Structure formats: structure tokens, C-alpha cells
Amino acid sequence: MKFIHTSDWHIGRQFHNVSLLDDQRHVLDQLLAYIQQEQVDALVIAGDIYDRSVPPATAVELLDDLLNKICLEMKVPVILIPGNHDSAQRLGFGSRQLSQAGLHILSDLKKITEPVVIKHKDGDVAFYGVPYNDPETVRNVFSEPVSTYDQAHTYLVEKILANKISGVSNVLISHCFIDGAAESDSERPLSIGGSDRVSYQPCIPFDYVALGHLHSPQYKGREHIRYSGSILKYSFSEQHQKKGVYLVELDASGLQNVKHLPLKPLRNMRVIEGELNRIIEQGKTDPHSDDYLLVRLTDRHAILEPMNKLRAVYPNVLQLEKPGMLEVGEQHMSREKLKRNELDMFCDFFMQISGQELTDDQHTEIKQTITEIHKQEQPL
DSSP states (O other), rough: EEEEEOOOOBBBBTTHHHHHEHHHHHHHHHHHHHHHHHHHHEEEESSSBBBBSSHHHHHHHHHHHHHHIIIIIIIOOOOOOOTSSSSSHHTTHHHHHHGGGGGEOOGGGGTTTOOOEEEOTTOOEEEEEEEOOOOOHHHHHHOOOOOOOHHHHHHHHHHHHOOOOOOOOEEEEEEEETTOOOTTTTTOSSSTTTTTTTTTTGTTTEEEEEEESSSOOOSSSSEEEOOOOSSHHHHHHHTOOOEEEEEEEEETTTTEEEEEEOOOSOOOOOEEEEEEHHHHHHHOOOOTTEEEEEEEEEESOOOSSSHHHHHTOOTEEEEOOOHHHHHHHHHHOOHHHHHHHHHHHHHHHHHHHHSSSOHHHHHHHHHHHHHHHHHHOOOO
């Protein structure tokens, strides 16, 4: 039996006020191709389907179109849980009716012991879903005196284990933060101060654990306890991550294989560092000039309108940093050194404005002007 594990689609997300909907559609089309190519028996989405609890209409339209193709045209069941970015109530609307069409939305915390069972000739598989939750919710629903995320998650997992079906493979789907796993800048914290971490140990008895929330593909504690990661890079801290989904194979004896299927983005997310002129020259022949970029300029002199100049060759520069300028500013400078540098700074400024250097006469005149200004600044 084969299924694909994915999570953290964040449909409708914007990055530096740029919509990523086309980028998301591009990789989700690749997911459709994988479903057909690998002839999978189910698709598992471990939360954060949308980027916010009230998604834009265009995001809802994209998801509706995608699920229609998977469930109705491909006849592949989809099992999903809400994440911390989703609204469990909104996402779960009509779930009882939709399950008849193969869309299983496990959003009700009170029904975590009721699995979705996918029957297969190689052995049936029971999928249990733990939607995103917090200690307060678990206390209210189960009257259980839990005070931490770890206690709440452990309670829910142990409740499932105590009621799990025997004679089948068991898969847990959960949206949580396993303690010690690698995080990225694009993830919304579940709480302040690290109290949102949960233990992996209660999850060990399952044949596979499909996790969502962290955006880096990884396993933690055991190789069968895995985050698929997000489908796209959602921060520059993720520039080196290999995005994709997991193809999971199970039979009557349990887990057989896990394979990473890569997703190729429409536009990559990169960090480029160097001097402005060198980056501009590089951009003229860069075959991936449409990528989303963070540019770090190492120039130590003042630059006029660097963003406009960069976007002439790299139209999707989204963030600009000038560490070279900061390094100069952080150096210890005496008043006398600042006076000596003012002329150099004006020369750089003039070059940026006019495109040519000061003549000898202009240089002398500016130097005299700066000197006169300093004289006027001296206290009487």
C-alpha cells in the first residue's frame, strides 16, 4: 500500500507582499503527477493547508480544484488534518458528507480514536489524525488536567494507542513541534519560550508518523517519525532545503520504504552576496534571474537607488541588506577620521549621481567648502 505524505501548503501565502499562488499551483501540479505516476492509494496532508484561518477566495478556489481532481477524477482518497494556520471549524465543514467522496477531514478532537481505514490487498492501513491543539483545548474537551503541549499531545497519542485496531498497519497524522527538530524562520510559533515542544517517544509504536508544522523535511527520534516539510521555501533561511513530499510504502508487516519525491519551484528562493556592479553583471546572464532574492551588498560606499538597479536584471529582489555599510559604520571612528572621510563620501555620491568623477578643480572646491563648514561648527 502506498501513500504520499505532505504538509504545510500555506495556500494563499504572501512573501514580502508578493502572492505565491502561481508558485503553489506549479508545485501542486507536480504533486498531481506524482499521485498518478506512483499510483498511490491515498494522500495525507498533515496540516496548514491554508496560510490563515480565513483564506482568500483564490486560495479556496485552488484547493477546491485540486481536491476535485484527486478525489473525483483520480479516485484517490485524501486524509487531512487542520494545522495552527487553519481554522478547524471552517476546514471541517461538511466533512461527513465529503468523506463519501473520498475527502476525509479529521478536524474533531473528540473523534481521534476513529480512524480512516484504507483497505488494500497487501494489508489494510488505519490513519489516525490529531489536529493542531493546545493544552487548554484538551482540558476542555476531555476534562484532563494537562498543562503543557507535551502532556496534551502525549495524552491524545496514548488515547489512540489504547483504542487502535489490531491486525492492520497504523499511521498517526499530527501537527505539532517535536522537541529538538530543526525549525525555519517562516514557521509561526505555537507558543512563547519553547513550551510548544512535544516528545517523540509516545509516537514510536505507530508504523509511520506523518507530521506537519516544521518546514524542513526531516525525521526525529526514529526514521518513521517524519516531517515532510513545506511544499515551497517560505523564507530565505530555507534557501538550501530540498522541498518535496514523501512516498511511503506499507504492507501487512509494517513500514517497507520511505522515498523523497522532489518538488521543483517555479521560482527558487536565493541569497546573493557581493558588490553591486558584480551582481548586476551576473544578473545579465543568470538563467534564473526570476528567482526570489535577498541581496547582500558588500559595497562600503554610498549607493544611489540600489534596489532599482538590481531589479533591472533581477525583477524579484524582495529584500536588500547592506552589511558592508554597517561594517564601516561599526568601526571606531574619531571626529578627525570622520572629517577626512567626508570628502571621500561626497566623491562617491557625485559618482553615483553624475556617472563621472570630480575634476581637479571641483575636488579642490569641495575640499575648501568642507573645511569652511567645519570652521563654522567650531564653538566660539
